[in-house]
Amino acid sequence: MAQLTVDIGGRPGLDCRGFCTYCYFKHAQEVPPFGCRYCLPFTKGCEYCTRSVQERYTGFKDLKEVAGDTLANLQLLSGDLTRITISGGGDPSCYPEFTDLIELLASLEAPLHIGYTSGKGFDDPAIADFLISSGLTEISFTVFAADPELRRRYMHDPTPETSLEIIKRLAGAIDVYAALVILPGINDGVVLTNTIRWLEDVGAKGVILMRFANTTVQGLILNNAPIIEQQRTQTVEEFADLVRQTKAITTMRISGTPLCDPDLGSPFAILEEPELQELLPRIHRRAAIITGTVAEPAIRAILTKKGDNTEVIPVQKEIADLITIEDLKALDLSLLPSTIVIPGRAFVHLAEAEEVLSADGKMRTVLRGPEMLTADGETSMGMDRDSVLALEMAGFSSLINLINQYGEE
Ligand code: SF4
Known part of the structure; x- marks a missing residue:
C-alpha cells in the first residue's frame, strides 16, 4: 500500500484569497525555530519546526515543480499507489493551475484526496463534476456555515453560493468531511443546527467541529494572539458539550477538536x-x-x-x-x-x-x-x-x- 502526498506550497491567508476572520495564521509572526521531534540532537531547528509548522512558504509552487517533486516521490514508493493527497499551506482551490494539477494527478489512476480546502477559489460549480470524473474520492471542506452571507462575511468567500453548490454536488457522489471552526455567537446555536441539517441533506459523511482558539494557552504559538479582539471563546468542556449536542441531532459522524468524538468515546x-x-x-x-x-x-x-x-x-x-x-x-x-x-x-x-x-x-x-x-x-x-x-x-x-x-x- 503506497500513499503519495502532493505538496503545492502556498501561504495560509495570502494564498487563500485573503485571511478568513478566524484563521490561526492571521497575525503570525516569524518566530525562531521551536525545536521538535525531527531535530538533530545538537541542533535546534529543522525543516519541520522552522518552515513547515509556520507554513513559511514563498507562495504556491508552480506546476512544473509540483510535477517534478511528485515524480521523484513516486520513484521512492514501492507497491501499488492507493491514495494521492493534495496538501499545502495555501488553499488548493486557489492554486492557479488547479485543473492542470488534477489532470496530471488523475493520470496516475489512484484515488485522489484533497486534504483541506475552503473552496474560496472555486467560482464555477462545474469544478465539482470535473473533480468527481477525475477520481476525487474524498475531500475535507471548510464550511463555516450553510448561510452564504456568513461564509461571505467570515471567510471572505467572494462566491459563497457557488462553494455551497460544489459541496452539495461533491457530497452526492464522494466522501465529504465538513470542517467548521465555531465562533460562539456567530455560527453556533440555530446557525449550527441549520448547517448540520443542510450537510446531512446533501449527503456529507462527517463533520469536524473545531474550537476557535484566541490565546496562547489555547494553542496560538506564533505570537499571534488574539486572532479576533473581544471574540468570546469556549472552555474545552463547553466545547465538548456542544459536540455532544450536535451529535444528538444527526446521524452523520461528528467529532470535535480538541474534544471529543461521541461515537467512539475518545479521546482516551x-x-x-x-x-x-x-x-x-x-x-x-x-x-x-x-x-x-x-x-x-x-x-x-x-x-x-x-x-x-x-x-x-x-x-x-x-x-x-x-x-x-x-x-x-x-x-x-x-x-x-x-x-x-x-x-x-x-x-x-x-x-x-x-x-x-x-x-x-x-x-x-x-x-x-x-x-x-x-x-x-x-x-x-x-x-x-x-x-x-x-x-x-x-x-x-x-x-x-x-x-x-x-x-x-
Ligand atoms: S482558508 Fe484556511 S488557511 Fe486560508 S485563510 Fe481561511 S482558515 Fe486560513
Whole structure:
C-alpha cells in the first residue's frame, strides 16, 4: 500500500484569497525555530519546526515543480499507489493551475484526496463534476456555515453560493468531511443546527467541529494572539458539550477538536475499558510526565492505576502537542524528579529542555514520550473504536516502558 502526498506550497491567508476572520495564521509572526521531534540532537531547528509548522512558504509552487517533486516521490514508493493527497499551506482551490494539477494527478489512476480546502477559489460549480470524473474520492471542506452571507462575511468567500453548490454536488457522489471552526455567537446555536441539517441533506459523511482558539494557552504559538479582539471563546468542556449536542441531532459522524468524538468515546476511550487497562504493564520506576491541561486528568487516571511512582504535571497550555519551551520554563523545578517525559510531539528541543529543567542545579534527563496517547477528533474521524483503543494501548504501553527503562529507581 503506497500513499503519495502532493505538496503545492502556498501561504495560509495570502494564498487563500485573503485571511478568513478566524484563521490561526492571521497575525503570525516569524518566530525562531521551536525545536521538535525531527531535530538533530545538537541542533535546534529543522525543516519541520522552522518552515513547515509556520507554513513559511514563498507562495504556491508552480506546476512544473509540483510535477517534478511528485515524480521523484513516486520513484521512492514501492507497491501499488492507493491514495494521492493534495496538501499545502495555501488553499488548493486557489492554486492557479488547479485543473492542470488534477489532470496530471488523475493520470496516475489512484484515488485522489484533497486534504483541506475552503473552496474560496472555486467560482464555477462545474469544478465539482470535473473533480468527481477525475477520481476525487474524498475531500475535507471548510464550511463555516450553510448561510452564504456568513461564509461571505467570515471567510471572505467572494462566491459563497457557488462553494455551497460544489459541496452539495461533491457530497452526492464522494466522501465529504465538513470542517467548521465555531465562533460562539456567530455560527453556533440555530446557525449550527441549520448547517448540520443542510450537510446531512446533501449527503456529507462527517463533520469536524473545531474550537476557535484566541490565546496562547489555547494553542496560538506564533505570537499571534488574539486572532479576533473581544471574540468570546469556549472552555474545552463547553466545547465538548456542544459536540455532544450536535451529535444528538444527526446521524452523520461528528467529532470535535480538541474534544471529543461521541461515537467512539475518545479521546482516551481506554478510560471506559478497565480490562484493557489491566493489560498495561505496571510502573516500577519514577518519572514526571509533562502534558497539557486537556489530557492531564485522563493520563493521571490511567497511570495511577499502574503504580504510584509517576507525577502527571500539566503546563499552562491546553494541547500537549503545542507545548513549547516557554511552558517548561514556567514549571516549579522543586516538584520535578530526575526523569521527565515530555509529549512526543511537543515543540521543544530535548537539549534545551534539559538545560531549562536542570536550571536549579539538579541534573534531569528529559525524554520524548510516544507521539500519540490517543486520537484527537481529526484523527479519530476516519477510525473505529477498536483502532482508537489499539492506538491508546500502544501509546500507554510505550510510555510505561519508557518510564520503567529510564525512570529513577
Ligand atoms: S482558508 Fe484556511 S488557511 Fe486560508 S485563510 Fe481561511 S482558515 Fe486560513
